[in-house]
Amino acid sequence: MNVATEAVGHGTATIIPFAEPGRPGRDTRPLRLITCGSVDDGKSTLIGRLLWDTKAVKEDQAASLKREGSRQNDLGLPDFALLLDGLQAEREQGITIDVAYRYFATDRRSFIVADTPGHEQYTRNMATGASTADLAVLLIDARAGLLEQTRRHATIASLMGIRQFVLAVNKIDLVGYSQFRFDEISAAFREFAKSLGPVKVTAIPMSALKGENVVHSANENMAWYEGPTLVETLELAPARSAQAGGFRLPVQRVARPGESFRGYQGTVAGGSVKPGDTVTILPSGETANVRQIVTFDQIRNAAVAGDAITLVLDRQVDVARGDMIVSLESPPMTGRAFTAKLVALQPDGIEPGKRYWLKSGSRRQRVTVEPQSALDLSSGQWNPALQLPMNAIGSVRLDFEELAIFDTYHDNRSTGAFILIDPETHNTIAGGMISARLETDALSDDGDRVLLSLPADLAEELLASDLLAAYRDRIKVRKVSADEAKAVFSTEE
Known part of the structure; x- marks a missing residue:
């Protein structure tokens, strides 16, 4: 029995043994996975090799790939990344820009894989791919080691609820199949993974281009590695069920x-x-x-x-x-103030106190966002922050004008996730995950305040007027029933 998976979280590490390969039967649930990591670590090449070696490439695609003689490498192998990079800009620049989804299957299981971009400016696309995945294949170039973008992608995947990581130490052939280098990178990532909460990490040395330890083992060049191949790991990984919890x-x-x-x-x-x-x-x-x-x-x-x-x-x-x-027995949380983690996706970042549209499912509501802290990717520490620039990962407070309905993202990915929309440009400026509900009085606040009770249509018209344009971000609006408003004013009197 091979022991290759390590459960990491909260400063402790426990060895989890793999089940023996060759378990009879076929898992009918498809596993959704993403490849992520920094630029040029070989994400598209890895998926292309997976598709090639599992016979998921159609004959016409294979013939077209072989005809791309100018894109072949020194080994005479096709450029497997062309199976994923469909945009003209991707082929011209040799990078991934958009998320590409592909389907493949083995005798034991079917898979839906998302190839996500590694460039920092396309972090929002990576977050999109991670939002529906059960497992993340995190690629690291054996020559470069653990980079800031690698940490960013691992953190986003963790925030998106992914608890299974395959650490693919790629291009191991370019460092002479060094076991020392593999162990060094694996140890560095497992130390970093302690900040991600309870996650399972499976480290695999591989050469995606040559197909070593992808579908077929590489005993000849890496006799020192006794763990599973990538496909063996994926076949045994559990899929996350959305059927648990309340309706x-x-x-x-x-x-x-x-x-x-x-x-x-x-x-x-x-x-x-x-x-x-x-x-x-x-x-x-x-x-x-x-x-x-x-x-x-x-x-x-x-x-x-x-x-x-x-x-x-x-x-x-x-x-x-x-x-x-x-x-009725298991309702979600309701309230007007919540804490959440989010990823800023636009150049202007998150403006404190600005009123945004928050969309979750079919529901859209006005919300004010107050940044609380930001994640330092180099140290894994959450530091106090008043602003969140583009690509920052932060913790925020959400204050709603109306009653909001959420589960925590940990309990339900669909009803615990949201996006923030700029009301002026209609751009999606952040994606977020609900952490908890805050106990707060919807109509009370610290400091000197003037409380106005207006009909809803008149309040909306007043807020949209030029008269309050300079003060809009300082105004907090709470929609309440007439009876609630009377109760508040009678208390004030």
Whole structure:
């Protein structure tokens, strides 16, 4: 039995033995993975080699690849990266810009792999690929070692909920298949990984171009390595299930094909549901029972995470796009203040106190963002920060004008994730993950304040006017019911 996986977290390390290869049966759940790391570490080449050696390349693609004589290397091998780099700019510059998704399979399992860019300016594309992955293959050039961009990608992958890492020490042939160099890089990353929380790290020395320890082992050149190949590791990696936890259905559309039918459409974001279950509609808090689950071609006895359904309830309730239908026994968090981790994606970064649009699922809300701390990638420490520049990873406080509905990202990737949108440019300026709900009074704040009670439409018109343009970022708005507003003013008096 090979021992090649190490669980790292909170300053401790425990050896986890691999299951014996050759386990009978086939895992029917596809594993979603990404390749990430710094520039020119060989991410596209590795996936291209995976596709080539697992016979996932069609005959016409293989013939076209072989005809690219000018792009062949000194070994006479095709440029495997061309199987991934489809944009003209990618082929001209020899870099990855956009996320490329490919499918391949072995006798034991199927895989969906995302090739993500290594350049710092395309960090947002890497974060997109990591958001749906179960495992990250982190490439490191054996000559360069652990770089800042390597740490950035590992941290983003960890924040996105990835707990399985394959440390692919690539181009090992260019350092003479040195075991010392492999051990040095592995030790450095495992030390850094202690700051990522509880993660499993599998270190593999390989040459993606030559295909060594990718699909086939490289016993001849690396007799000192007794661990699994990359494919053997991927075949044994567990896929993350979204069916655990409470039922979640973000409502995307209310279907009314006739007077006798009213259904609420969306994709199940967590848990499961069946007819007869009692559910709650948020934010109203109304409850009802599920009468029927309808899909495009049939009536279902149950639905699970990932299913696109129309939910029919046993009584008329007020439900609109942006609401969430959830299980009565396991509801999500509701509140007006949350903490979150986010990645700044635009050159202007995150402006403290600015009002952004926050979009999560089908729900869009006004929010004010206050940076609290930023991650120092070199030390792994969180340091106090008042601003977050582009590509910074930070911890922030979110203050909402209306009641917000979230799970923590750790509990549910779909209902715990969000993007921030600049209301002026409509650019996506950050992607984030909910950490916790903050206990706070929606109408109270420290310091001298003037509290105004206005009709909602008049307040929106006033905030959009030039009159308050210079002070907009200093104004906090809270939408409350008339009864709540009366209660506040009666207390003040």
